[in-house]
Amino acid sequence: MDFEFNEEEKALADMVRKFAQKELAPNYAKWDREEKFPHELNKKMGELGLIGATVSSEKGGMGASHVSEGIITEETSRGDCSLTMSTFVVGHLIASILEQGSETIREKFLAPFLAGDSLPAFCLTEPGCGTDAAAMRTSAVKKGSSYILNGEKSGITAMMDADIALIFAKTDPEAGARGVSCFVVPTDYPGVTCQSYADMGCRAIVRGSIFMEDVEIPDDFLVGEEGNGFIMGMQGFDISRILLALEAIAPAMVSLEETIAYTKERNAFGRPLATFEGVSFPIVEHVSILEAVRLLCYKGLWLRDNGKSTSQIAGMIKWMAPRFSTNAIRDCLVLHGHYGYTQEFPFEQRLRDVMAVEIADGTSQVSKLVAMREIFGREYLPYNYRNK
Ligand SMILES: Cc1cc2nc3c(=O)[nH]c(=O)nc-3n(C[C@H](O)[C@H](O)[C@H](O)COP(=O)(O)OP(=O)(O)OC[C@H]3O[C@@H](n4cnc5c(N)ncnc54)[C@H](O)[C@@H]3O)c2cc1C
Structure with missing residues (x-):
């Protein structure tokens, strides 16, 4: 067992993190206020080969692993979790389906999408x-x-x-x-x-x-x-739900890092806020839970890369990630006092954005239903159960 990314994955994470910090994070609030989709950034991400990265090279993609796709999603989401949702989470669903299409579909629709020239819904x-x-x-x-x-x-x-x-x-x-x-x-x-x-x-x-x-x-x-449409969509959800979870966890982790730094600097009662257990313990709890859920995400992606089912893990983390991420971001907002409540800080926007993950790609309830189907057995699903 190896909990470290390999050298190639570390280089990918480093490259995408730098890109997200330079190109995405500074515009995160601006694009939200202008309600403007940044097509030019989509284009850049296409040029970097980040979009639909798991599509095989014969079909015009990079043939990357799902773990790599998780890294791309997590790192871009540290800069802008909203854009990440459309380009990499919905993007996974789109790519995984168009990849199964005919040559016409791949040439006409998949290729421009991978290049960042087309935006499918x-x-x-x-x-x-x-x-x-x-x-x-x-x-x-x-x-x-x-x-x-x-x-x-x-x-x-x-x-x-x-x-x-x-x-x-x-x-x-x-x-x-x-x-x-x-x-x-x-x-x-x-x-x-x-x-x-x-x-x-x-x-x-x-x-x-x-x-x-x-x-x-x-x-x-x-x-x-x-x-075959329904089955293609459902197969896509088994991965996109894991990517959504990483999308939610990333801004929560960034918020916690920012809050740790802030509470070391900000004083009250003659000492840094970080020295009060009432401040540090909630942060420790959030870091502990989110790190555990994050590891489950990568386990799920690793399972898929090794040809195993991800349905149960996807169902489990799809309800946990947004719940625990919003809890963490809310505490980070409060720990920044009244400044945290303003739009000068990113917490209110992250909170609004991460709440979307509770509903998109199936709500927390349906995610539990998916996990329950794997844990209890299909015959115990409410719509399958028959009184004998
Ligand atoms: C930000 C965002 C992005 C989205 N993007 C897309 C997209 O790109 N493409 C797309 O097709 N859809 C998209 N959706 C729609 C999303 O997939 C649906 O909203 C979601 O599947 C729930 O469906 P519904 O809204 O019709 O709620 P309903 O199915 O009407 O459910 C209403 C409530 O009842 C609960 N419920 C339903 N059945 C059960 C049950 N058996 N047991 C327990 N509780 C149950 C649900 O969990 C929910 O809380 C998006 C939604 C959001 C919020």
């Missing part, structure tokens, strides 16, 4: 169903060499800036989850409209709804096989 949730995603109503009907799509997807990260949407739609409404297929829909096609939300956090990656009215797309915009 991942569109699963609907107004009538989120947790119970298989109950979706969006339809795709084959007509000659086209599909006609109708429906609405809601709550979608970066929808307002996206140039393509990965749409999950029913091609066989009678077949439940097995009747779901995945399509690429360019957002400038006739019949597509979008509408934004005013969110409390992650405001630079403006969420929105996409409405499709008789949208006609060529049949080669189907990704993979008909009926």
Whole structure:
């Protein structure tokens, strides 16, 4: 067993940390206030080969390990956890699905995404169903060499800036989850409209709804096989939930580091705040818990790199990471006194942004359901249980 990153991983962490400190952290508050997606930074991250890093080299990616993908996510999130959510967490879902597409899909949509030239959206949730995603109503009907799509997807990260949407739609409404297929829909096609939300956090990656009215797309915009969409999405969540956890932990760890430094400098009652156990013990508790959850994240990614299932670990850390990270950031805010409550400090923004992780990619409840399925057995799931 080895708890250290290897030399290549350390170099990657160092490179991404420097990039995030120089390019992301100084603009974190600005992009939030302007509600502006920084396309130019996406481009730079594409040029560095950071986007969709696990895509194999034959398919245009770097063929990096999932542990490396975790390092990229954690380090960029130390600079800007909001941008990290769209580029690396949603980005993982997008890349892992487009990678399974035909050559046309890979050339037309995956390559520009990896280069940072295109911003895709991942569109699963609907107004009538989120947790119970298989109950979706969006339809795709084959007509000659086209599909006609109708429906609405809601709550979608970066929808307002996206140039393509990965749409999950029913091609066989009678077949439940097995009747779901995945399509690429360019957002400038006739019949597509979008509408934004005013969110409390992650405001630079403006969420929105996409409405499709008789949208006609060529049949080669189907990704993979008909009926395979749901399974591709769920497989992606087994990794994206771990990346989301790292995304939440990173700003909490930075907040703790800043608070440790601050409480060593700031005096009260003639001594540094850090010398009061009422100040240092909560910080020690947060560091202990977050370090443990962080290690579980890397264990999950290591499991995937070694061909093992990550469902249980992903379910476990997806509820723990945002809960413990928001607890830590809130205490850091309070330990900075009234200054901490201002927008001069990043704590209020980090708190708003990290709360998104409680809901995105499935809420804490559904994450526990996933872990419970692995721990208790599938037959004990509430929707599978039958009285004998
Ligand atoms: C910041 C953010 C980004 C997002 N980005 C995307 C995106 O890019 N693409 C996308 O498709 N979606 C996205 N979503 C939507 C997100 O995936 C859904 O909001 C989430 O899956 C929950 O679905 P819902 O909102 O419909 O809530 P519901 O499913 O209606 O659930 C409401 C509440 O009931 C609870 N609940 C439901 N079923 C159970 C159960 N069986 N047991 C216990 N509790 C239960 C839920 O946990 C939740 O608290 C995003 C959401 C947020 C907040």
